[in-house]
Amino acid sequence: MNPHTLHTDRLKALRTMILELAKGNFAYRLPINTTTAQPKDVEILLNVLAEELADFFVYASSFNERNIPEPFIFVLDTKHHICGLNERFRKLLGYLEHELLHQPLSKVMTASSLEQLKEKLQNIASQELNASHPILLCFSTQHQTLLDCWGYCHWVSDGKKSYFIFRGSVIEKRKDPPQPPIKLPPNRTYATLQLQADLQNLKRVHQFILENLHTQLPSLHLIARQFHMNEFKLKTGFKELYQTTIFKFHLNKRLEMAMVMIKFTPTSIKVIATSYGFKSAAHFSRVFKNKYGKSPRYFKPK
Amino acid sequence: MHNYIHTKYAEIYIKEGIVFFRYLTIEDFDEHVAKELVAIRLQLQREQTYPVLCDVRALNIPSKKARNYLSIEGSLLVSAIAYWADPHTTKELTDFFLKINPPLVPSAIFTAKEEAIMYLKAFIS
Numbered sequence: 001m002n003p004h005t006l007h008t009d010r011l012k013a014l015r016t017m018i019l020e021l022a023k024g025n026f027a028y029r030l031p032i033n034t035t036t037a038q039p040k041d042v043e044i045l046l047n048v049l050a051e052e053l054a055d056f057f058v059y060a061s062s063f064n065e066r067n068i069p070e071p072f073i074f075v076l077d078t079k080h081h082i083c084g085l086n087e088r089f090r091k092l093l094g095y096l097e098h099e100l101l102h103q104p105l106s107k108v109m110t111a112s113s114l115e116q117l118k119e120k121l122q123n124i125a126s127q128e129l130n131a132s133h134p135i136l137l138c139f140s141t142q143h144q145t146l147l148d149c150w151g152y153c154h155w156v157s158d159g160k161k162s163y164f165i166f167r168g169s170v171i172e173k174r175k176d177p178p179q180p181p182i183k184l185p186p187n188r189t190y191a192t193l194q195l196q197a198d199l200q201n202l203k204r205v206h207q208f209i210l211e212n213l214h215t216q217l218p219s220l221h222l223i224a225r226q227f228h229m230n231e232f233k234l235k236t237g238f239k240e241l242y243q244t245t246i247f248k249f250h251l252n253k254r255l256e257m258a259m260v261m262i263k264f265t266p267t268s269i270k271v272i273a274t275s276y277g278f279k280s281a282a283h284f285s286r287v288f289k290n291k292y293g294k295s296p297r298y299f300k301p302k
Numbered sequence: 303m304h305n306y307i308h309t310k311y312a313e314i315y316i317k318e319g320i321v322f323f324r325y326l327t328i329e330d331f332d333e334h335v336a337k338e339l340v341a342i343r344l345q346l347q348r349e350q351t352y353p354v355l356c357d358v359r360a361l362n363i364p365s366k367k368a369r370n371y372l373s374i375e376g377s378l379l380v381s382a383i384a385y386w387a388d389p390h391t392t393k394e395l396t397d398f399f400l401k402i403n404p405p406l407v408p409s410a411i412f413t414a415k416e417e418a419i420m421y422l423k424a425f426i427s
Contacts, residue, residue: 041394044363051366052402119333210374211406253374260375264344 017046026054068151071167078125078162080105080118092170094142110146113138121164124155131155134243137168201227202237209246213254215277217247255291258284262299269296307346311335314346319426320419321347321380324357331361336368340375353382353422355415358392364399373403382425383409384418 013030020028028050030043072092075084082100090097093108100107106114117137124133132152139147151168205227209217217223223246224231238246254276261272273284288296306315313324323343328335343354364372377383383405387393396411408425412418 041391044395045398048363048366048398048402207404213406257375257378260340260344260378264341265347265349265379267349 014042014046017043017050021046021050021053026050068167068169071151071169072149073165073167076105076121076164076166078164080114080121083163092141092147093139108139108141110138110140121153121155124153124164125162135166135168137166198229198233198237199241201229202234202241205234205238205246206242206249209250210253213250213257213277214275217250220246251287252291254278255288258288258296259292259299262296263301269300272296305346307342309338309342312339312342314343316346316352319352320422321352321354322357323354325361327360328362328364331364331368333365333367333371336364336371336376340371340378344379347379349379351379351381351427353384353425354380355384355386355418355422357386357415358396359386359388361392363395369399369403373405377406380405380407381427382407382422384421385409385411386415386418387411387413389413 017028017030029047032043032047070088072089073084073086074082074089077083081102081104083102085097085100090100093100095108105117109117113136117135120133120135132154135151135153137149137151139149141147148171149168150171151166154165154167156163156165205223208223208227218226220231220235224234227234229237235246238244238249242249244252258272258276261267261275262269269284270281273281276284278284278287285295285297292299305317307313310326311328312326313322315322321343385396385400387396393411393413400409400411410418410421412421
């Protein structure tokens with residue numbers, strides 16, 4: 001292929017990518033041409049940007065409704081077989097009940113979605129019982145159409161058997177034509193700028209927490225002052241953006257870091273507890289057990 | 303005690319107070335790979351904290367979850383990271399990733415190994 005054609009093709013691909021992002025299609029990826037010596041940084045950067053935007057928009061906008069109207073519900077056993085479902089779930093997928101019950105989830109879920117889900121379930125099963133975890137799923141219906149869904153997963157156990165309960169809804173695709181532009185009130189520009197500033201501040205708070213895993217956090221009031229936000233905005237904004245509260249996120253991250261240290265270093269549990277700002281080894285063991293269901297000692301290599 | 307590990311993902315060794323961590327080309331760099339690499343490095347270091355020279359010249363793009371994991375859990379027992387990148391291929395990308403997922407320890411990008419080592423020497427304990 002001559003260099004001019006190659007250049008034109010590349011520009012065309014870049015334009016398509018920008019257009020897809022503008023349309024909100026964050027799943028689109030540019031093919032990376034590895035056969036040429038042409039720099040491929042821009043293609044890779046755009047793909048990474050799409051990945052970041054997808055994460056940000058889907059999570060920030062979808063997972064704020066706890067009360068899902070008419071949710072689908074289904075239950076999985078630990079081998080990922082469907083062991084319970086409601087009528088809404090059956091109708092969405094277009095099967096009869098007996099065609100779904102006791103069937104592997106792979107029958108109705110795309111391979112990539114299933115792979116991601118299995119990974120997530122492993123993670124959920126190592127966390128607190130009954131907590132709800134935001135989740136994205138892609139089903140393949142009986143009519144061979146793809147159904148993107150969002151919802152929450154709960155891990156429950158009766159002491160002998162464990163189950164994953166899912167409740168969720170379909171992500172509605174916009175089919176209506178673009179609406180005429182709405183006239184904004186005069187202070188709207190300021191409001192938008194304010195929102196951007198708040199988002200950036202919340203990301204800074206997130207980083208601040210990560211940089212302070214070895215110690216207790218200051219009060220919400222002090223964090224809000226440090227990042228020039230009011231306390232209410234800090235509290236609700238963080239929850240909306242990261243699906244957890246500031247203090248829960250701080251505690252969970254400290255426990256996750258402690259878990260890695262317990263599993264892969266010979267450092268004593270007492271030292272690990274102190275280095276992550278827990279008052280005592282006993283206090284650490286208690287909150288660790290609350291999260292992982294077992295004491296820290298259980299995970300220490302023998 | 304062993305201070306050299308070679309896996310299909312990386313070559314890691316400790317020399318003169320610095321961990322040398324050379325990524326090999328990883329086709330599918332997901333969170334599992336990131337977890338395995340952090341685990342191996344921690345086992346090699348035992349309880350010691352070291353500065354790390356991270357050779358990313360052959361590195362493929364890690365997934366978002368892998369990047370998140372490396373920036374947070376990947377900072378465990380690390381006092382500083384110097385990324386050794388190729389000026390024509392991986393430098394811009396490494397710079398981009400560090401801005402999106404900043405590690406929890408001081409870090410910098412270099413295109414010459416000697417400069418990277420020089421930077422890390424200040425962090426040897």
